[in-house]
Amino acid sequence: MRIIKKISMTIAAVAAVGLMTNASADKLDDIIKKNELNCGVVLDFPPMGYFDKDNKPAGFDVDYCNDLAKALGVKSNVLNLTWADRIPSLVSGKTDVVIGSTSDTLERAKSAGFTYPYFVFKFQVFSKPGTNIKTFDDLKNVKVGAPIGTTYETEYLSYAKAKGWGKGNYTSFKSENDAYLGLYQGKVDAIITTNTNLATKKQSKEFKDYVAGPFVPNYDDVVGIITKRSEVAFINYLNLFLVHQIRDGKLEAAYQKHFGTSAPESLIQSLRDNK
Amino acid sequence: MDYEFHWNVVLNAWPQLLDGAFVTLHVSVLSMLVGIVIAIFLALGKMSEYKAFSYFSNTWIEIARNTPALFQIYMAYFGLGAFGIHLSPYFAVFSALVFINAGYLAETFRGGFMSIPKTQYSASKSLGMNQFQVYRYVILPQMFRRIHHPMTNQFVWSILMSSLGILVGMNELSGETQRLQSLSFRTLEFFIAAAVIYYLITKFVLFVANLVSKKLFKGDI
Numbered sequence: 001m002r003i004i005k006k007i008s009m010t011i012a013a014v015a016a017v018g019l020m021t022n023a024s025a026d027k028l029d030d031i032i033k034k035n036e037l038n039c040g041v042v043l044d045f046p047p048m049g050y051f052d053k054d055n056k057p058a059g060f061d062v063d064y065c066n067d068l069a070k071a072l073g074v075k076s077n078v079l080n081l082t083w084a085d086r087i088p089s090l091v092s093g094k095t096d097v098v099i100g101s102t103s104d105t106l107e108r109a110k111s112a113g114f115t116y117p118y119f120v121f122k123f124q125v126f127s128k129p130g131t132n133i134k135t136f137d138d139l140k141n142v143k144v145g146a147p148i149g150t151t152y153e154t155e156y157l158s159y160a161k162a163k164g165w166g167k168g169n170y171t172s173f174k175s176e177n178d179a180y181l182g183l184y185q186g187k188v189d190a191i192i193t194t195n196t197n198l199a200t201k202k203q204s205k206e207f208k209d210y211v212a213g214p215f216v217p218n219y220d221d222v223v224g225i226i227t228k229r230s231e232v233a234f235i236n237y238l239n240l241f242l243v244h245q246i247r248d249g250k251l252e253a254a255y256q257k258h259f260g261t262s263a264p265e266s267l268i269q270s271l272r273d274n275k
Numbered sequence: 276m277d278y279e280f281h282w283n284v285v286l287n288a289w290p291q292l293l294d295g296a297f298v299t300l301h302v303s304v305l306s307m308l309v310g311i312v313i314a315i316f317l318a319l320g321k322m323s324e325y326k327a328f329s330y331f332s333n334t335w336i337e338i339a340r341n342t343p344a345l346f347q348i349y350m351a352y353f354g355l356g357a358f359g360i361h362l363s364p365y366f367a368v369f370s371a372l373v374f375i376n377a378g379y380l381a382e383t384f385r386g387g388f389m390s391i392p393k394t395q396y397s398a399s400k401s402l403g404m405n406q407f408q409v410y411r412y413v414i415l416p417q418m419f420r421r422i423h424h425p426m427t428n429q430f431v432w433s434i435l436m437s438s439l440g441i442l443v444g445m446n447e448l449s450g451e452t453q454r455l456q457s458l459s460f461r462t463l464e465f466f467i468a469a470a471v472i473y474y475l476i477t478k479f480v481l482f483v484a485n486l487v488s489k490k491l492f493k494g495d496i
Binding site: 083084088110111149150153154172173181186 | 353361364441443460
């Protein structure tokens with residue numbers, strides 16, 4: 001008898017879970033109903049996402065989260081993610097949307113739902129003083145690092161592979177901050193990073209003598225907002241949101257605030273052209 | 276759950292996963308073997324009458340057993356880095372694992388040593404054996420037979436903790452998994468595959484450890 005009881009309880013539990021998932025309306029409805037937007041941002045990537053002096057989330061991506069929540073008329077709840085957490089957080093429902101500088105590769109688009117681009121980065125070499133890196137090929141003879149699982153790591157590794165450099169000179173780091181720490185401690189001579197993060201770091205006293213080097217050849221890092229692939233209606237909404245960010249001057253405002261200059265015409269044009 | 280599993284992505288990345296698995300096996304087995312040798316000395320040290328020897332062993336064991344592995348691996352890499360000592364990610368993880376393995380195993384070994392009656396030492400001595408021979412032929416074989424199971428527990432721990440190598444950018448199984456999932460965003464598939472590989476590595480190491488113990492220490496484990 002006990003075994004029958006056990007089995008029936010298990011079936012009941014599975015059925016209960018099944019019923020709960022069946023009842024899901026679409027994401028856009030859910031967010032409006034619960035009156036809260038759970039928005040994931042990588043807060044280890046200034047000036048797009050970081051913790052400010054009061055340990056509050058801040059940055060370009062955080063502003064976009066708040067703009068989105070405001071547009072939806074709901075409360076904004078910014079969650080800190082690592083690069084690798086982005087997809088699991090969406091799949092598990094911890095976040096509704098991730099505004100986390102996610103490169104829109106076709107490979108990834110098989111798993112996540114991407115919006116149109118909302119920003120374009122350049123990948124750039126940042127090296128310690130005296131390393132003398134003029135072109136990307138000069139990296140051949142120095143120790144290079146990058147954060148694990150980023151597109152710039154992938155780009156460097158495929159470039160190195162094509163040139164036959166091997167992996168001997170390469171070190172990956174757990175996070176963006178660890179890569180900068182590794183550079184500062186001299187574990188590596190140069191790191192691959194984004195032009196925006198580099199510009200922010202170069203203003204600190206630790207890195208002011210470090211050298212901003214060449215860009216990764218022939219590569220623009222075009223990033224989009226991601227959500228679950230199946231949420232087509234929500235992705236439509238997000239695309240229109242991005243159009244409005246440009247049209248209503250919100251992009252300009254966020255850019256001014258976090259980069260100190262006006263948003264470049266070329267950036268706005270490429271976002272308008274979706275490329 | 277509205278998630279479709281795409282296993283072919285994992286199959287395509289199989290060679291890279293195996294490379295990572297090999298590094299995991301390599302670093303954990305090597306750190307165990309070195310850890311065992313050091314642990315024997317630490318255990319003898321803790322029971323020793325020589326103050327300096329026992330202080331040294333005690334300090335090692337206390338730090339290894341009572342601080343997080345995560346902290347030790349991070350310190351071996353970035354902590355020493357702050358003093359200009361640069362270990363490679365592999366060596367940082369290897370030395371941290373050796374340090375912890377030795378600390379834990381020392382206590383296990385000490386228990387093993389103490390479970391062997393004192394009379395056996397004097398009996399062996401009276402047969403004309405020197406100190407080394409007493410340990411080599413009488414004490415160690417019995418001790419290893421008795422502590423076989425707690426020792427293999429530590430093996431398992433060592434394999435699983437090597438996954439913390441990801442903290443310092445080591446390309447072991449977890450690091451490789453992390454990199455692969457970021458390319459395709461097939462996170463769940465890759466993590467499940469990694470878990471299966473960890474399970475297989477653990478089973479394999481336990482199997483070999485049992486064989487070796489049976490051969491070396493003669494008798495049922």
